[in-house]
Amino acid sequence: MWQLFQFPLCPFSRKVRLVLAEKGVGHELVRENPWERRDEFMDLNPAGETPVMVEPDQAVTLIGSQPIVEYFDETVDRMPMIHGNAALRAEIRRMTEWFDIKLYREAVEPLMNERMRKRLVNRESPDTRVLREAMRTASEHLDYLDYLLDHGRWLAGPGLSLADFTAAAHLSVIDYLGALDWRGHKQTKDWYAVMKSRPCFRPLLGERMEVIVPPGHYDKVDF
């Protein structure tokens, strides 16, 4: 049985969980707080970051959300995540990187630092300047999503793909942290409601991080 080392507000863990659920890959969740830098976890992944997946019987260890997703997309046919011809696959990978690198660095990571890490780990107050800037950037990313969704139903090419699950994973963390203002973003809101209503999303939305409480609309498909 696969084990997934993850924590509830890690967007990369969420991305993997959505993909595993869509593909029907059985797994056990192992809660890992990367900031504790537990020896056994550092031995698994010297970068000290979630997600990591381990299959003890097959002696396989997979590290990082994109290598994990590519692994299961190569080995499990159900619900292809990176599909179509080579050019479309490149477009799905590009949009996925956009969210994993750009949206993460500009909005998700600073919001996690200010609203989660400082509270849980450092016991400091958030830096309101950094918070404001990250929320402003998150709102710009919503504008960009609105633009993409004006031109198509999904975020990369004609079908539902890894790009959609990745964007939804990152947005769900920002939303949990109460940093998304959905007003004026009808296209993205409608798309996100569709994503939220998929069965893969339900366990994520039901989970809570200790101390940090999401806003009331967070787990509602109608929000």
Add this chain to the structure above:
Amino acid sequence: MWQLFQFPLCPFSRKVRLVLAEKGVGHELVRENPWERRDEFMDLNPAGETPVMVEPDQAVTLIGSQPIVEYFDETVDRMPMIHGNAALRAEIRRMTEWFDIKLYREAVEPLMNERMRKRLVNRESPDTRVLREAMRTASEHLDYLDYLLDHGRWLAGPGLSLADFTAAAHLSVIDYLGALDWRGHKQTKDWYAVMKSRPCFRPLLGERMEVIVPPGHYDKVDF
């Protein structure tokens, strides 16, 4: 004919150039300074970052080093970059991400900011504290490479792979910027000498960025 939008000190452009040369994909280089945010380039890639590849006749646009490499690995058999079984492919992708994300953020990007961007674009002096910290981190990364190369000839699994070309691309930028101290890193130095001696590496090492001059050993295979 493919066009590759790139600039000489972009590590991601270098990664793509090494792969294209190894695979024998004909292409034309188009010099792009991303900091100029040229309208036509921003239309190609809203992230405003190199590398981008365009094939006008096929109307294909590929954006970002990993999507580009995956595209050519899927469509060109020669010199497979991400090879082996699914678990080995995951390991190659993980090590590639290690260099593209971790080495880049911790060392390459701050060094490019301090030693290239501030000089060419902002006309400011470098921040010596940031420089020192980035050089210290680069040295720690060399220690880690030494450790990996103590356990095998290549950086991911038993064969030469994308992980090696990616690491070499990033290191070559740090080396150009005069920020690598090779003393005490025999394993990595020997491996890098092998990488440098491959034909794919010669055009890169012969190229110069205006104003910024690399140290004397930079383009020597024996250094």
